[in-house]
Amino acid sequence: MRYLLAGLxxxxxxxxxxxxxxxxxxxxxxxxxxxxxxxxxxxxxxLFRVRDAWTGRWGALKVASDGEARxxxxxxxxxxxxxxxxxxxxSQEVFEDGESFGHLLEYLPAIDPFSLWEAGGEAAIWAxxxxxxxxxxxxHRQGFVHGDIAPGNILVWPEGDGWRAKLAxxxxxxxxxxxxxxxxxxxxxxxxxxxxxxxxxxxxxxLYALAATMHAWIDGRGPWDDLPPAExxxxxxxxxxxxxxxxxxxxELESLYATLGASQIDARRNWDWEELRxxxxxxxxxxxxxxVSGLDGFAAEWMRWLSELPGGQSAALxxxxxxxxxRRTALGFFMRELAAEGWMSNWTSPLGMLHDRFxxxxxxxxxxxxxxxx
Numbered sequence: 001m002r003y004l005l006a007g008l009x010x011x012x013x014x015x016x017x018x019x020x021x022x023x024x025x026x027x028x029x030x031x032x033x034x035x036x037x038x039x040x041x042x043x044x045x046x047l048f049r050v051r052d053a054w055t056g057r058w059g060a061l062k063v064a065s066d067g068e069a070r071x072x073x074x075x076x077x078x079x080x081x082x083x084x085x086x087x088x089x090x091s092q093e094v095f096e097d098g099e100s101f102g103h104l105l106e107y108l109p110a111i112d113p114f115s116l117w118e119a120g121g122e123a124a125i126w127a128x129x130x131x132x133x134x135x136x137x138x139x140h141r142q143g144f145v146h147g148d149i150a151p152g153n154i155l156v157w158p159e160g161d162g163w164r165a166k167l168a169x170x171x172x173x174x175x176x177x178x179x180x181x182x183x184x185x186x187x188x189x190x191x192x193x194x195x196x197x198x199x200x201x202x203x204x205x206x207l208y209a210l211a212a213t214m215h216a217w218i219d220g221r222g223p224w225d226d227l228p229p230a231e232x233x234x235x236x237x238x239x240x241x242x243x244x245x246x247x248x249x250x251x252e253l254e255s256l257y258a259t260l261g262a263s264q265i266d267a268r269r270n271w272d273w274e275e276l277r278x279x280x281x282x283x284x285x286x287x288x289x290x291x292v293s294g295l296d297g298f299a300a301e302w303m304r305w306l307s308e309l310p311g312g313q314s315a316a317l318x319x320x321x322x323x324x325x326x327r328r329t330a331l332g333f334f335m336r337e338l339a340a341e342g343w344m345s346n347w348t349s350p351l352g353m354l355h356d357r358f359x360x361x362x363x364x365x366x367x368x369x370x371x372x373x374x
Contacts, residue, residue: 036050043065127162131166135167163282189212197239
């Protein structure tokens, strides 16, 4: 995320984890959020950790600083609204209040990326890398390049006995054709050689930046941090392979790092998905994304049950699962099946706290009214 930590107007008070909270006078959308803690300030505006007055849940709220930032944040919202993957940060809502414009995202307890090795060692690096690769592969298949892979834009946190990672900050994401014609984009020190050479940004450029991010995770510093900015540009223009991290890692992790950080863009895809998938502890959650594979049989059974209901009755389908497990994909599938069968209406957003309780527990539901008589 292209934000720099900065002091914002705050008051002393009981915020999350003992942090200070923003006064109601300085916090936009105060009709919706009862608590807010400033996290960062950057080119796009301000970033807050907020608690929703309606649901009681915490979220991360981006507030635009100007019209250009508003356009960028809106573009990010539109892109995230069409993406569904357990390794991509989830967009929740956009807000507009006069001149204020904000984008509410899920809040994750991410740790300092430059302390990842100290926190979780090689196991954490494997998990962060594999789950980032899953997210990037999905994004590229959807026809987009992220364009700003860097330590601050991959959120990594411990979960249970393992580690989770999600890709964040899609403000510079572009469609493949547009990215290929774009200039230098992203975070300095994590650019790919072809981007520095003004040849565009490609899916392979995201992979090179991921390798540079791996370097930061392992060593606690970027691969070119020892060089002044101008020297970084000259070095990358010579199309180098990424330098090895100083810290010793396993041969397998070193091989993956070398592949992703290869100077030749075509060489960056020479990894084995099956080998990565075999690392089940690092793979992350299973998912049903952009597919309805395996749902046909269950849908047929459920539709038979619906057909046996007495006339005039309504019915409900409850889908459970953690965020990113494919509930929305399954939900859309069942809605299409119901519409094809002539059911009058589907309700996927119940109002009030009932919906909020369902959402917080990882549950989505459909309420169906009786089938039309035709």
